[in-house]
Structure formats: C-alpha cells, structure tokens
Amino acid sequence: MAERIRNFNAGPATLPLPVLEEIRSELKNFRGSGMSILEVSHRSKWFDDVIEDAKARITRLLNLDERYKVLFLQGGASMQFAMVPMNFLSENDHADYVNTGTWSTKAVKEAEIQGKRVNVVASSEDRNFCYIPKNIRPTPGAAFMHITTNNTIKGTQYHFLPDSGGAPLVADMSSDILCRPTDVSRFGLIYAGAQKNLGPAGVTLAVIRQDMLDRVPDTLPTMLKYTTAADKNSMFNTPPCFAIYVVGLVLKWIEETIGGLGAMEARNKKKADTIYGYLDSTDFYNATADPDSRSWMNVTFRLPGEDLEKKFVAEALENGLGGLKGHRSVGGCRASIYNAMDPEGVDELVAFMKEFEKKNG
Numbered sequence: 134m135a136e137r138i139r140n141f142n143a144g145p146a147t148l149p150l151p152v153l154e155e156i157r158s159e160l161k162n163f164r165g166s167g168m169s170i171l172e173v174s175h176r177s178k179w180f181d182d183v184i185e186d187a188k189a190r191i192t193r194l195l196n197l198d199e200r201y202k203v204l205f206l207q208g209g210a211s212m213q214f215a216m217v218p219m220n221f222l223s224e225n226d227h228a229d230y231v232n233t234g235t236w237s238t239k240a241v242k243e244a245e246i247q248g249k250r251v252n253v254v255a256s257s258e259d260r261n262f263c264y265i266p267k268n269i270r271p272t273p274g275a276a277f278m279h280i281t282t283n284n285t286i287k288g289t290q291y292h293f294l295p296d297s298g299g300a301p302l303v304a305d306m307s308s309d310i311l312c313r314p315t316d317v318s319r320f321g322l323i324y325a326g327a328q329k330n331l332g333p334a335g336v337t338l339a340v341i342r343q344d345m346l347d348r349v350p351d352t353l354p355t356m357l358k359y360t361t362a363a364d365k366n367s368m369f370n371t372p373p374c375f376a377i378y379v380v381g382l383v384l385k386w387i388e389e390t391i392g393g394l395g396a397m398e399a400r401n402k403k404k405a406d407t408i409y410g411y412l413d414s415t416d417f418y419n420a421t422a423d424p425d426s427r428s429w430m431n432v433t434f435r436l437p438g439e440d441l442e443k444k445f446v447a448e449a450l451e452n453g454l455g456g457l458k459g460h461r462s463v464g465g466c467r468a469s470i471y472n473a474m475d476p477e478g479v480d481e482l483v484a485f486m487k488e489f490e491k492k493n494g
C-alpha cells in the first residue's frame with residue numbers, strides 16, 4: 134500500500150489522522166522535556182499533565198459528578214470480566230447478566246469460574262445473538278446488572294437502558310464508549326478496552342462510582358482491586374503511559390475538532406444511516422442484525438455465498454478499503470465504523486458496494 138487505506142478493522146482500529154500527526158510532531162521531544170513520551174518517567178510533571186488532562190476530558194465528556202473516578206487499568210476488557218465479580222460479588226450475593234454475544238458469554242464464564250452466583254436474566258442466543266432482548270427482568274436484590282452495550286462481533290447495540298430494578302448497571306462499553314452522550318448516573322461501573330473507540334491497545338478505561346469502590350473487599354490481591362487504582366491515581370505501578378497519552382489526544386480530538394458527544398452522535402448516526410440505508414435497498418447484501426438492534430459501530434452483513442464474500446473482501450482491499458472480513462467465529466462481512474471513521478470513508482465503502490453489486494449481482 135502506497136497510501137493509508139480506509140481501515141474498517143474491528144480492533145485495534147483506525148485512529149483519527151490528526152491524532153497520528155500530533156504524535157509524530159511531538160514524538161522526539163515531548164513538550165520541552167527533551168525526551169519522547171515513550172521515555173519520560175510516569176512520576177514526571179510531563180506525564181502528570183497527560184493523565185490529568187485525559188481524566189478531565191473524560192469527566193467533561195461524560196458529565197461525571199464527584200462520585201465518579203476515572204481509572205486507567207491494564208489487562209484489557211477481558212481482565213474486567215474477572216475483576217467485576219471478584220470486587221462486587223460476595224458469597225451471599227448474586228448478579229444479573231444479560232447475554233448478547235461472545236463477549237457477554239465470556240463475562241458470565243469468568244464469574245462462574247470463581248464460583249459466583251450469576252443469573253442470566255435475558256439472552257439472544259436463540260437467534261444467534263442478532264438482537265438485544267427487550268424484556269429484561271431483574272431479579273430482586275441483585276448486586277449489579279452486567280450488560281455489553283455494543284456487541285462487536287454480532288453487530289448489535291443497545292438503544293435503551295434496561296430496567297435493573299435499582300441495581301447499578303455495570304457495562305462493557307469497549308466498542309461504543311463515547312459514540313454519543315450517555316446518562317452515566319445509572320451506571321456503577323463502565324469499562325472499555327481502548328483499542329476500539331478510544332485509542333491504541335494496552336489501556337482499559339474504567340469509570341467507577343464511589344458506592345462500588347466501597348464494596349471492594351480488602352482480601353483481594355493489590356493489582357486486582359479497583360480501590361488500588363482509585364487511591365493511587367492509576368499509578369500504583371507503571372501505567373501504560375504511551376497508550377494513555379494517545380487516548381488523551383483522541384479525547385481532545387472529540388472535544389475540539391468534532392465538538393463533543395452531541396456532534397459525535399450526529400456524525401455516527403449519519404454514517405450508520407448511510408450504510409444501513411443502502412443495505413436495506415438491495416437484496417444482494419443482507420444486514421444480519423434486527424433493525425431496532427443494529428450497531429452504529431460494527432455493521433455486519435452477508436453476501437449471497439461465501440465465495441462472493443471472499444471476493445468482496447479482497448477486491449475492497451484493492452480499492453483501499455481494508456478489514457471488512459467478519460469475525461472468524463461468525464463469517465460474513467463486517468464494517469467497523471467507529472468514531473474515528475470519517476463519513477467520507479463510509480461513502481467510499483457504499484460506492485464500492487454498489488459497484489461490486491453491479492458486477493456480481
């Protein structure tokens with residue numbers, strides 16, 4: 134490839150070009166330090182400014198009140214699957230989980246491995262996870278209700294918040310965090326691996342409310358307690374400095390270039406309407422998710438036959454449109470159109486899809 138492609142990969146995923154350019158421009162000598170950000174101490178003034186700026190931007194974008202803390206953790210969203218039940222489910226408690234796909238299934242499994250009591254209160258497994266269940270009924274006294282707000286592999290997304298019966302919501306937002314304004318007050322914990330919608334791999338964002346921190350038992354290993362990160366400003370040990378720095382630049386791009394989450398929502402809605410509108414206008418392509426559960430972030434679709442799908446993915450790449458193969462567990466095609474994907478990229482994809490249909494339909 135001589136030029137950058139339009140990158141539709143699910144994660145790690147495309148980053149805003151202005152962010153990459155900003156990284157390059159200050160890489161060798163970071164803000165007068167005489168060192169790169171890859172080389173400065175995490176205890177230095179330079180890194181302190183970086184992490185405080187990123188926290189302040191998250192606080193503004195999500196409208197967090199003083200009960201919430203912003204944490205930067207390691208181990209990916211997968212580590213959160215284990216930490217959530219470890220920190221918030223005692224032996225006498227139970228938790229509600231909604232199973233909407235591959236990642237929710239893994240979250241349930243990590244709780245069960247620890248012998249925790251889990252009620253799967255709703256599931257869309259009966260139709261291969263192509264929808265978000267509507268009649269989600271909480272069980273009385275649940276410690277929390279866990280949901281996966283966007284299902285990266287199946288291409289579905291919540292467009293409502295379920296009734297959790299007064300229990301705090303705990304959400305895996307790895308693939309749709311900051312795609313639109315969110316009412317955080319319903320959530321006790323939100324977590325997201327950065328490599329889909331926030332930045333590079335290596336850091337996991339967590340937004341946690343004080344009442345959840347109050348539940349954390351003292352008996353857990355230090356690195357596996359949310360209170361450790363909360364008390365030590367995410368620096369009990371060396372944090373993933375470079376990843377946090379890049380997340381901060383992406384947040385700055387959302388606030389200053391895009392104009393905040395309202396503008397981001399309009400931009401994402403327009404992209405989703407463009408591609409789903411086209412998918413609905415033809416029988417050649419078939420969107421796999423139910424219309425009311427369609428993801429704005431991961432658009433999953435099929436062509437008539439696997440050979441055509443292979444050809445589609447290969448020819449798209451020749452035309453500068455990469456990463457359109459579906460997840461290996463489900464097949465088909467998937468266009469991940471996260472925050473960083475420009476509307477022009479989606480327009481180019483739809484133009485290519487029309488051409489491909491003309492030649493092969």
Ligand SMILES: *Cc1c(COP(=O)(O)O)cnc(C)c1O
Nearest residue numbers: 209210211236285305307308326
């Ligand atoms: C990618 C993904 C994960 C796994 O993230 P890791 O950071 O690789 O552990 C979990 N949940 C969702 C919704 C994802 O998209």
